Every structure is written in C-alpha cells, then in structure tokens.
Amino acid sequence: MSIQERRAREREERRDCILQAAQAIIAEEGIEKLSVRKIASRIEYSPSLIYHYFQDKEEILHHLMGGVYKAILEAIAPYQFSEEPPEEKIKASTRKYIEMALQMPDAYKAIMLSSVPGTLAHTSILFKDARQKRPALGMLCQYLEELGWENEEQIERTAQVYWCATFGLIIRMITEKDLDHMQIERLIENYLHFILGGIQQSVTCRKEEQ
Template structure:
C-alpha cells in the first residue's frame, strides 16, 4: 500500500471514529446534545481535528439524517419492486418500515421528536408538496395512486399518505417509549394498526 492510499485509509478511519462517537451521543443524550466539543472529548481528539473532517455540527447531523432516511426508503422499497396483491405488498412494506425504525429506536426517537429547524428540514412530512421532496412519502403516493386511487387527485393521495405516515409514526414512538410491551402484544398492535390503515384506504377508495 502506497503512502497516498495509507493516508486515505487513515482519514476514513478517523472519520468513522468521529461518526461513531457522534452516534453514541445522539443515542444516549439526544441529537440536541450533540456538539463538536463533546465528540472531541469522547474520542480524545482536539475540536480542531474534528473540524478538519466536518465543517460544523450541522454537517454531522445532516449525515445521520440522510443515512437514516435511506434506511426508511429502503424499508419501503417493496412498494417499487414487489408484485402481488396490493394489500399484502403494502402491509409487508409498512411492517418492514416499522421494524427498521424500531431497530434504531433511540436514534429514531431523538431525531423524529426533535423540532429544531436543522432537523425538520429533513424530517417534516406534513407540508404541501411533501411527495415531491420526501422520497418515502413519494413512494407511498405512487403506490396508492397505482393500486387504490387511480381516479383521485394528487392532493387527496398526498393527504392520505401523510395521515398513513402519521399513524405509523405514532405507533412507532409509543412502542419505543413503552419498553415493557412484550413481543406478542407488539406484533398484535402492528398488525391491527396496519389492518385499520388498509381497511380505511379501501373504504374511501
């Protein structure tokens, strides 16, 4: 390995170390508690070294929000690639989404319950036009239009996707907060929630 390659590898290793420390702070204390100084203290670097890799705290926050959103979109990927009965495909994709969020529960809670502008610019989904700016909402809208609401206007479909998203979000947050809910009850709640959503969609269809 040449000098250039070794330096590049060392740079990536330091960057990963910084991101790992930042992730632990977010999980333990919340995204609002994240700071360059805290990251530096945790990995025993000077703040100046952190700034060598990231312009500021906002750049680190943006990184985690982008990565988290990729996981969410990936969980809903079945809406693009799976074929079959629409109810079954939609249910499977929503279950995947819920499970993906619960796997990163503390990070999800910290980010999604944060009302700062720098976070909301990534996480807000209730504004008009969200289907154009939020890939996950866009996926839901596209699937709903294709399989449930072919003759409905786009604004109605977007509202439906936003209400669907909000319902799922509420369940995820309660499951994260109520840690004593056993697996059987958790499964029942998820199944019941999704059944209500799909039945509601078909009722207004």
C-alpha cells in the same frame, strides 16, 4: 496498499468514528445537546481535529440523517417494484419501516422528535408537495394511486396522515420499552388491518360515488 490508499482509509475510519460518537450522544441526550466539543471529548479528539473532517455540527447531522434515511429507503424500495397488490406493498413496506425504527429506538426517537431546523430539513413530512422531496412518502402515494385514488392533493394528505399514524405507533412502542415481541407483532398487525381497511373502504366509497 499505497500511502494514499492508507490515508484515505484512515480518513474514512475517523469520520465514521466521529459519526458514531455523534449518534451515541443523540441517542443518550437528544440532538439539542449535541456539540462538536462533546463529540471530541467522547472519542478523545481535539475539537480542531473534528473540524478537519466536518465543517460544523450541522454537517455532522446532515451525514447522520442521510445515513438513516438511506438505510430506510434501501429496505423499503424493493416493494415499489413488486408485482404484489398495492395493499400488500403498503403492508409490507410499513412493517419493514416499523421494524427498522425499532432496531434503533433511541436514535430514532431523538431524531424524529427533534425540532432543530437542520434535522427538520430531513424529517419534515407535512408540507405541500412533500412527495416530491420525500421518496418514502412518494412510494406510499404511488401505492394509493394503484389502489384507484385520483386526486393528487388528497393522495398526498392521506399518505401524510398515514405516516403520522405509523410514527405515533412507533414512538409509543419505543417509549413503552417492556413490550414483548408477541405483543409488538399483534399491535403492528392490528394497526395495519385497521388502517388498510379504512383506506380500502374509502376507495370503495369513491368508486360508488362515481
């Protein structure tokens, strides 16, 4: 390994160490409590060394949010190209999203409940035309279109409400930590049955009106 390669690897290892420390602080104390000084203290670096790798706390948050979102997208993206019926794609991708969130409960809760502007730049979902900037929401809108929905604004609002309902279920399951695996599975299954039933009924009613 050349000197340049070794230095590049060491740089990446230090960046990863900083990001892992930041994620741990967020999970334990919340995003509002995150600071460069706390990160430095946790990994026994000087604050000036942290600034050598990241411009500021906002850049650290940007990398963390990007990493979390990328992992979720990579997990649910394959369903987008599946030949399964759209309702099955909604069901499978939603289940995968819930499972991933439950694998990182503290970090997910801290990030998704944060009102810090830098975090909301990644997590906000209710603004108009959000499907253009939030690929996961765009996938859900695509599935609704495949089900027969035609009004673009109605499709996006339905996808946004669906996401909020899913988020609410996840937060409750994270908050009520003592739920056993079987109960979690039953809750997810009942939720999907209830929500998809409503979506399908809405599609049927719209077709009858036409």
